[in-house]
Amino acid sequence: MEKYKKILKKRIIFLTIFVVFAVLLQIFIFYNGYEVADIESFRDELVGFQTGLLCSMIILFVFQIVRYIRAMKNDTQLKKLYNCENxxxxxxxxxxxxxxxxxxxxxxxxxxxxxxxxxxxxxxxxxxxxxxxxxxxxxxxxxxxxxxx
Amino acid sequence: MKTKIKELRKQYKLSQEELALAVGTTRQTITSIECGKYTSSLVLAYKIAKYFNLSIEEVFDFSEVEEI
Missing domain, CATH: 1.20.58 (Methane Monooxygenase Hydroxylase; Chain G, domain 1)
Incomplete structure (x- = not known):
């Protein structure tokens, strides 16, 4: 299980980096995306779609990070997660x-x-x-x- | 494939969840094996049989396979 714990730690780090990057991108889109939308070739829907996609990915990944952290604190939960994945x-x-x-x-x-x-x-x-x-x-x-x- | 897992579980007073955790699988897989929907791999069959201190043939009914 120690090996699996290390794998989970790596996953948490990777997901955290992605969430931070996505939040920064979201902030950038919020402040700059709608200004670009004035250009004829650029549409509001696209910014809306990107915002929606990023938000859903952030929520999904945060949920996953919480799930991994909770599993790492409890051995039974960790084994259940391992069994579920394998x-x-x-x-x-x-x-x-x-x-x-x-x-x-x-x-x-x-x-x-x-x-x-x-x-x-x-x-x-x-x-x-x-x-x-x-x-x-x-x-x-x-x-x-x-x-x- | 027919199995005696359900009877053995009742005999040992085990829940599906407990057996699943002990043999390294999920409760849903145990349910499927018990219902005969899913045929487990040799490794899982061995783990289940070993858990009950029995041989694979004693837990799993291979008569259908032998007929073919």
Whole structure:
């Protein structure tokens, strides 16, 4: 379990760095993003989308950090978390629903969507819609296989 | 696959959560194995059998597999 504790510590550090960076970016967008929105090619919706995405990621990561810290303080919780992450049934379900591949490609597509938003609105919305479709598909498959096994 | 896990748990007065924690899995996996929805790996089957001081054949019913 000591090895796993070290892994959790690394994860906490990584997530904290990301949260700090995201909060700083959020502050920057709040003060500067809407000024740029005056330019014709830049739309308010895009700033809104970025703000929403960042906020949800910050909330999600803070929740995860709290979860890890709580688990590290309690050995039973730590073992439960370890078992949960290394459970063979969960791994099977994840593999069958294409968890890792779909999640990774969706994240890449979302980032591509955000960047393309600065150049072409239609391409941006198409990419984001595509990513959300993939994520929904992944969730549905996960639900299906969770019921099946 | 049929198993005797439920009976053994009752005999030892164990909850699914306690057994799951002892053998390094989740409560949901134990539920699925007990219901016959999920066939556990050899490693997990060994861990469960060892926990009850029994052999794998005594805990898991392989008659369906043998028929095939």
């Amino acid at each position: 459970d063979e049934r969960r791994k099977d379900i994840k593999q069958k629903s294409g968890g890792n591949v779909l999640l990774f490609s969706s994240v890449v597509i979302i980032f591509a969507g955000i960047i393309s938003g600065y150049f072409n609105e239609v391409v941006s919305y198409t990419l984001i819609a595509c990513a959300f479709f993939q994520l929904n598909l992944c969730a549905l498959l996960k639900l299906y296989y969770s019921k099946k096994y």
